[in-house]
Amino acid sequence: MKTIEEKIHAIQNLDDAALEQLADDAGVAVPTGLGDRIRENLAAAALAETAGAVKTVSPQRRMFRRILAASLSAAAVLAGLVLLLQRPAGPEDTFDDPALAYASLQQTFEYISEKVRFGAGMAEEALPLGERPFEILKNINEK
């Protein structure tokens, strides 16, 4: 009587032709659920191979990364606050008297208008020059 180990050893040493013959032999009862168990084992082996290919991050490293991200965020917010608080204070009003401020404002608008007149004046001078090409074309057409 062969022991189980001897039987397993004998099965392992079977060649492909002998295995096919055994598979075709209807007299050999196939244990129920064997196909499903084989498929499960193959799937588990494939998963294990994939998991081995992907690097997993250890919990400690993951915690370290979270702490680092939180620290950098806090530092960025603090830096922003410091920059905001250190903004130079607004300038001081040049005038204490509102009437003087108003006079200055009036002068400012007069200066702006002077510049507008300067630009508009140049545009007005250039207008006749812009009409010249049309006059030339008109003369050519009339001839």
Added chain:
Amino acid sequence: MKRIILSLLFMLASFAVFAQSGRAIYNRYSDAEGVSAVYISPQMFRLIGRIPELNVGDGKVDLTPVIRSLSGLYIISGPMDAIGEEMHRDVLKMAKSGNYELLMEAKDDGQTMKMYSTGTEQTVKGFLLSALDGDECTFICLDGEMPRKEFEELIAAIAKDGEKDE
């Protein structure tokens, strides 16, 4: 990590925008040698608006309708060789970064002038003027929420007033 980098970039960008405002240009050049500077704050504009009878002066256009909509006036005027080119470059950067629209540009006989405004079709939120006149340079920045129609009418009225004086 991406979020941190993005937040840092946004903070730097906002800091850069602050650096190109009328106030920043005023702060940079107002203490320079030979420069005259004028600043009128929103509080001062409110005080001006409360004066019951403002002495407008003979023939001068009344600005009080526009005053209530102004929140800041910055004027820098100084020698061209000291601050002119650098300030003019800063003004151009400000116009570009603040989405200012070029209203008018003129150059003639040693005078250069550029005018910009920003806002909507109904409102002027900012007005810039940069003028180089021989050896003098001038920067004017107006901030506020001025109704565009009123602002344009005011400039036109003062321009017309000026023509009569000439």
